Amino acid sequence: MRRAEIVTAIILGIFSAYLMWKSGEAPSWDPSVARFDNIGMIDGEGPASGWWPFWLSAIMLVCSIWIAVNWWRKTSPPSRSDEVFLDAYGRRMLLLVGGGLIGFMVLIQFIGFYAGMFIFLFYYLFFLGRHSVFRTLAISTGTPIFCFFFFDVAMRIVLPKGVTEPLFLPLYKIFL
Amino acid sequence: MIEIVSALGDGVWQALQPINLALAFIGVVVGLFVGAMPGLGSVNGVAILLPFTFVIQKYTGTATSPMIFLAAIYYGAMYGGAISSITLGIPGASTAVATTFDGRPLALKGKADQALVAAAVASFVGGTVANLLFTGFAPALASVALDFGNPEIFALMLLAFATFVGLGGDDIPKTIFSICIGLVLATVGFDIISGEPRLQFGDPLDLFPATAGLIDTTGFSHGIRFLVLAIGVYGIGEMMWTINSSRGKITMTETTITYDRIRLALIEYRKKAWKGTIIGSALGFFVGILPAAGATPGSLMSYGVAKMTSRNPENYGKGELDGVAAPEAANNSASTGAMLPMMTLGIPGSPTTAVLLAGMVIWGLQPGPRLFVDQPDFVWPLIGSFYVSNLIALLVNLAFIPIFLWMLRMPFTILAPLIFVLSVVGTFAAYQNLFDVWLMVLFGLGAFLLRILDYPLAPAVLAIVLGPIAEPKLRQSLLLSDGDPSIFFTRPIAGPITVIAIILILLPLFKIIWTKVKSTRAETPAQ
Numbered sequence: 001m002r003r004a005e006i007v008t009a010i011i012l013g014i015f016s017a018y019l020m021w022k023s024g025e026a027p028s029w030d031p032s033v034a035r036f037d038n039i040g041m042i043d044g045e046g047p048a049s050g051w052w053p054f055w056l057s058a059i060m061l062v063c064s065i066w067i068a069v070n071w072w073r074k075t076s077p078p079s080r081s082d083e084v085f086l087d088a089y090g091r092r093m094l095l096l097v098g099g100g101l102i103g104f105m106v107l108i109q110f111i112g113f114y115a116g117m118f119i120f121l122f123y124y125l126f127f128l129g130r131h132s133v134f135r136t137l138a139i140s141t142g143t144p145i146f147c148f149f150f151f152d153v154a155m156r157i158v159l160p161k162g163v164t165e166p167l168f169l170p171l172y173k174i175f176l
Numbered sequence: 177m178i179e180i181v182s183a184l185g186d187g188v189w190q191a192l193q194p195i196n197l198a199l200a201f202i203g204v205v206v207g208l209f210v211g212a213m214p215g216l217g218s219v220n221g222v223a224i225l226l227p228f229t230f231v232i233q234k235y236t237g238t239a240t241s242p243m244i245f246l247a248a249i250y251y252g253a254m255y256g257g258a259i260s261s262i263t264l265g266i267p268g269a270s271t272a273v274a275t276t277f278d279g280r281p282l283a284l285k286g287k288a289d290q291a292l293v294a295a296a297v298a299s300f301v302g303g304t305v306a307n308l309l310f311t312g313f314a315p316a317l318a319s320v321a322l323d324f325g326n327p328e329i330f331a332l333m334l335l336a337f338a339t340f341v342g343l344g345g346d347d348i349p350k351t352i353f354s355i356c357i358g359l360v361l362a363t364v365g366f367d368i369i370s371g372e373p374r375l376q377f378g379d380p381l382d383l384f385p386a387t388a389g390l391i392d393t394t395g396f397s398h399g400i401r402f403l404v405l406a407i408g409v410y411g412i413g414e415m416m417w418t419i420n421s422s423r424g425k426i427t428m429t430e431t432t433i434t435y436d437r438i439r440l441a442l443i444e445y446r447k448k449a450w451k452g453t454i455i456g457s458a459l460g461f462f463v464g465i466l467p468a469a470g471a472t473p474g475s476l477m478s479y480g481v482a483k484m485t486s487r488n489p490e491n492y493g494k495g496e497l498d499g500v501a502a503p504e505a506a507n508n509s510a511s512t513g514a515m516l517p518m519m520t521l522g523i524p525g526s527p528t529t530a531v532l533l534a535g536m537v538i539w540g541l542q543p544g545p546r547l548f549v550d551q552p553d554f555v556w557p558l559i560g561s562f563y564v565s566n567l568i569a570l571l572v573n574l575a576f577i578p579i580f581l582w583m584l585r586m587p588f589t590i591l592a593p594l595i596f597v598l599s600v601v602g603t604f605a606a607y608q609n610l611f612d613v614w615l616m617v618l619f620g621l622g623a624f625l626l627r628i629l630d631y632p633l634a635p636a637v638l639a640i641v642l643g644p645i646a647e648p649k650l651r652q653s654l655l656l657s658d659g660d661p662s663i664f665f666t667r668p669i670a671g672p673i674t675v676i677a678i679i680l681i682l683l684p685l686f687k688i689i690w691t692k693v694k695s696t697r698a699e700t701p702a703q
Contacts, residue, residue: 001629008629012353019360019375027372038372046655049367049374052647056356056363063356066349076347078629085628090420097416098621101596105617108610113601121593129589139590147601155216155224157605 004085005078006071013064019057023050096128112161114144114168152176183552184311187560191244195236196557199245200565204572207252212260214407214602217269218253218511219527222246226535239539240554244561246535247515250528251303251565254471254508255573258295262288262500263580264595266411266602270402270472270641271507274479276410277634278492278499284418285495288581293441294497295504296573298453302505303566305457306464306512311559314520314548317465322521324466326656327663330649331673332463332477333642338680339480340635348684350631358405358639362647365399369651373397395611402641403606404616409633411599412620415592417627438574444497452482452502460506464513473645474510475503476638484680493634512562519543519555 026033038050071079086094100123107116121140125131131139151157153175161168190196210221229242236242257272262279275295282291309317337355341348364375376396456478463474482502483492492499515532517523522543524530536543541551548555586594603616623633657663664674 005629008626022375022377025374041654041659044658046659047651049370049372052651053360053363053375056360060353060356060360063349063353067347067353070347070349076350076630086420089423093416093420094621094624097419097592098624101412101600101617101620104596104600105614108600108613113604117597117601121597124593124596125590129587129593131587131589139594143594143597147597150213151601151605155210155220155605157608159601159604160610 001078001081001083001085002071005076006068009064009067009071013061013068016057016060016064020054020061023054023057025050097124100124100128108160108162110162112164113159114148114161115164116162117144117147149175180311183556184560187556187558188563189560190240190557191560191564196241196244196561197564199232199241200248200561201568201572203245203248204252204255204565204569207249207254208256208259208569208572208576209252210249211253211256211269211272213256213605214260214264214266214411214598216602216605217257217271217528218250219531220606221249221253222528222531225249226531229535230538233539238554239536239541240557240561242539243532243535243554243558244565246532247558247561248565248568250511250532251508251562251569252572254303254511255296255299255569257507258299258500258504259292259580260598262291262295264411264591264598265414266595266599267403267406270406271475271511272503273402273406273472273637273641274475274503274506275500276406277479277503278494278496280410280414281493281495282497282500287495289437289577290441290444290497291500292577292580293438293574294445294449294500296570296577297442297445298449298456298501298505299508299573300566300570301453302457302460302507302509303512303562303569305505306461306509307559307562307566309461310512310516310562314516317516320465323669325653325667326649327653327667327670328673329466330646330653331664331670331677332466333473333646333649334677335673335680336473336477336480336638336642337635338677339484340632340638341681341684347630347632351635354632354635355639358636359643359646361400361405361636362402362640362643364396366397368648392611395609395615398609400615400640401607401612402637404603404612405619405640406637407599407603408616408619409623409637411595411602412617413623413627413633415595416620416624419588419592420624420628438577445501448497449501451485452478452498452500453505455482455485456502456505456507457509460509461513463506464510465516471507471510471514472641474513475507476641478502478506493632508566515562519547 021035024036024039026035026037036050036054038048039054040048040051042048067076070076074080084090100120103123104116104120107119111119118140121143122136125136125139126133129136147159148171151159191200206225207218207221210216211218225246229245232242232245233239253269254271257267257269258275258279261267261272261275262283265276265280265283267273267276279291279295282288340355341351360375364377366372367374377393456475459478459481460471460474463477464471479492479499479502482498483489486492486496486498488496511528514524514529518529518533520543522533524533533543541547541554599616599620600613603613604610606612627633653663654661663670665671
């Protein structure tokens, strides 16, 4: 945990510095404005566009350094901890659950929300949750059906269906 | 005063007519479910059902009945937002973000029944207090709201952030970092004053010709919306943290509900949540009537002030009943408060009241100072319906508690994937943009890793909600004063609020100095 604390502080510090650099970016349509020209006050106009994000990012950078100092002095609980940041269970969970979520998102791009939802729920319930096939199928088919009627039919929020769109055309004719 | 009571009596009687009562009931139930669905809030319910009100107007021949229907949806949604915050840990809408802070920990402790009862009763009390204030002081309060200019509203925002820094039991640099990152994320998109693009991150893969265009990052141009971060943090990050910290052995809380448990929950509410309810009811209404504020800042500020005035601020975020009651009383109180400038000045205080205002204009009504004089047949039955809808919402909410708790009794291996699915679908439903859904998942994974290292994430959510209000108010104030920051100290309302906020921000420093002085004094006699 101690190593993770300082590594995170360094990453967040670099990220803060990047945000400062990015906040000072001039608009591409005005070549006369130099980088960081927009982080101050403009006479009669008040703060320029980059003023607020730049100085907030600067405070973030100071906080990252403060976190690093606390790590050095061992004053924060994670900097004193001997525990592992992510043990074998945590890494496996991140891979299976987090990876599953990313997989779900990729599926949505191609086969749409409803089919993707079915596959994700089947994967989670059957393989990770070890539920029976009957229960798995009941939930993984019931949830998309409920969502279709709630979002597409009742709320008129049409969720993307990807290549499965033609399968929904008869339903559109009936319900929409 | 007698005239007001008499007009209100007539209004309540009109609201109790079978058709209006039925519309209020249907509106509350619809609002409750819309509010409970992650990603959807009162504005979705009111906007989507606005066309139905033309049918109602045609059938009833009056503009009052459709308005009662829409106001009931608004009320129901305010109650409903707490349900998903407490049972699933996903804020149903921005107004329920603060309810998640303590509602979810209470549910994980097996006290979901207490949290749900406290949310329902606090909502009822908040709504009733606001109705009374609305009835008695509508025109006077509308003029007070106009005294709140940009510096005053920014000072209030500063106070909300200061309560997290000064009174949070968390690591100070991590809390400040969390607030700042929320505020910075809120600036992504375009600067609303100059129109210049800000922090629109390009695609890093564009650096290599083979991978150029693989990721479409143009979604940053519309900014990062608060629900993307809130659902990511609570729907994905918090859920993964729970799975990780429980080592997969978690079974959901064994909460059951009986009439006896509801009675005990009410006793517990009376003992522990009355203070938060009072704060939320009063502050929520007041923030609600301010133009461009609304129920979300009202609930977040009430949470902050309840924490600030608590004897045990360190318990907030770990399952404090007052931490549920304050934002819930506030969001209901603010929703009524937001109606006030809408009806008396024609200024909507929130997106939902903007839709309601559109409805009123479509029905041929002219909101403004003369509405109470020219249209008493519309105004008083509507105000009467606020009281009736509030009571219906309480009863419906209490009646549905067993169903909400049933969700919690599901095995965690069923509940967790359902929450993930609802988070993904809810984010898409809110903004209809897949880029936002990707961003939400990535925020969730990041939040999970930061949560392990004790980074408080609630301040980031608070900041991304209040950021789009705070920044323009700060910049417009400085514009007003030619860049002179003394404008926040010299104005009679903004001055004291700013000073209190600064004291709160410096409070941790005072604490460090005081601890050092005490330890030095303790060491001196020994030497």
